[in-house]
Amino acid sequence: MVRTSSRIRRGSAVLRCFDSHWAKRKGYAILSHVWARDHSEKTYADIAALHAEGVTSYDDPRVGSKIRESVRVAKEQGYGWIWNDTCCIDKRSSSELDEAINSMFRWYAEAAVCFAYLQDVPDDCSLEETNSHFRRSIWFTRGWTLQELLAPHFLLFFSENWVCHGTKTGLASLVQEITGIEAEVLTLRRPLQDISVARRMSWASGRNTTKPEDRAYSLLGIFDVSMPTIYGEGSYAFRRLQVKIMKHHPDHTLFAWGDTWRPAGIDETGGPNKMHKSHTEPRPKSRNASSLLTPPLLDLDKSIFARSPSDFQHGAMTIISPSELIKRVKDIFDITIPSTTPVYEHAVTSSGVRCRFIIVHGKPFSLALLLCADDSQKCMALPLWAQAGDNHPQRYLTGVSIVGETYRLIPVCRATVAALNDLGWAARMDAKPASGSPKAGVSGAGHRNGATPRSGISTPGLLPTAATQIIYIANIHPSFAQSCTPVLEHEPRQVCIPSWLVTHLSIYQLELEDSPHLDTAIEAPSELHIIHQKTPQAPERKLAFTIHFSQCVGRLTALVTFPPDAHGAPATPAPAPR
Secondary structure, eight states, X not given: OEEEEOOOGGGBOOEEEESSGGGSTTOOEEEEOOOOTTSOOOOHHHHHHHXXXXXXXTTSGGGOHHHHHHHHHHHHTTOSOEEOTTTSSOTTOHHHHHHHHHHHHHHHHHOSEEEEEOTTSOTTOOTTSTTOTTTTXXXXXXXXXXXXXXXXXXXXXXXXXXXXXXXXXXXXXXXHHHHOOOHHHHTTSSOGGGSOHHHHHHHHTXXXXXXXXXXXXXXXXXXXXXOOOOTTOTTHHHHHHHHHHHHHOOOGGGGOOSOBOOOTTOOTTOOOOOSSOOOOSOOOOOSOHHHHEEOOSSGGGGSSSOSSGGGGTTOOOEEOOHHHHHHHTTTTOEEEOOTTSOSOOEEEETTEEEEEEEEEOEESOEEEEEEEXXXXXXXXXXXXXXXXXXXXXXXXXXXXXXXXXXXXXXXXXXXXXXXXHHHTXXXXXXXXXXXXXXXXXXXXXXXXXXXXXXXXXXXXXXEEEEEEEEEEEOOOOTTTSOOSOOOOTTSOEEEXXXXXXXXXXXXXXXXXXXXXXXXXXXXXXXXXXXXXXXXXXXXXXXXXXEEEEEEETTEEEEEEEOOOOTTOOOOOEEEOOO
């Protein structure tokens, strides 16, 4: 049910509910805008109260300027009805709000025209200028306005005093520069279904919403999925969205989020790498892989699911077929995929996320070859670590920390595999020769004697094998995962001195020697000296004890020491609570 406002003909303003957009002759207009921060928007309850008071004209100043002007523009363009999210959704009803959120994309797509009101753009704005108000408008940074930009067939841009500056089609090139969304997508010449999941996510990576759940809910229509809205679930809403997408879209780019490891020399085209973090210096060779290659430190970096759309800021990923993957890596891995085996099979189970990937086993981690490629047309691989413990079935964690830097993806090419070999990674080998190579056993006696080669790249005629396999990846809940950034053992850390500490010390006639500002931070490692207050009986300010703040295995610790007593006894350390 679409609740529309306001009826324009004969100057009256009414609220009416329609079963479908076809019930409105000549269609309807719809408004796209950014809600005012001062909460001055007129809600459905406000308009209903005005109706109860006998207000029926949209010219009444109590209706609100935004509603009044949008109704005027719609009337001038010949539309009898306009839909405005502020006053056309009764947010007091959770069922109506849920229906509206799940139907929002369709409502904008079915509208005859969409008025995009950019209140922070002056009427005399020169849109094309490098730092114009149009380019910097907050409308391009909000989560909900993304679907309001993509869905309508016909969209008009208006400035602060409702001056029209052009259409979405006419300004498609400029809007592409601002948002990164291709002009052919903006003009509906290319359907959203043809765009990879990661690419669509990247459009929302720099957008914000007032409520964290809305970062997920505002994307439902863009991925053509629906789910109940549960305000209060926080970041778990985005987890639920990804599960929905995983069930409905056979697209591995959903898992291709985060930073990509690019060692020096990997860019075979010689162009600069602007999209991802990269190592610019060669790393030393090491026989001890555990010293250079480790699982990520944070639990959320080990999950197969992203934390928010922001994790897809490097989402220039395209989908490729299994045959295309085999073609691109045929000189690196020998892949076997039976014709009867599905290549995309994913589900959330009690044992973790059940995934079917093309796996290259190795030490200290394995690689899951994803059916996607980056902007340089290199295939992507997801590092997999066997989870410690007696797990049945065996569960895996994703991501890798390389020389202290965390990465989610590894591009698959000979240069990358060679760089991994130098860091201590080794693929598991089978005695299967590469296409056009000598048969197994001809390339070296060591392998004939049962020795395992260190890598397929350095062993002539042999390639590491890869095959489809079902694995389980640990399903790390974002609400319970470690959320703080780990601190290195010798890295300074700030400690806040609360005001209540001084109050409690004064009860025992103690005080802080250096008198730092209350509720402000001091650096750790450091010391805090607690002294006796001056009294007529003890005019000297003697040291009572010292609190030593330091780092221990990335955690803040404190140690209390007492000064020598009157008989010269050594200071006595005592543990302090954290």
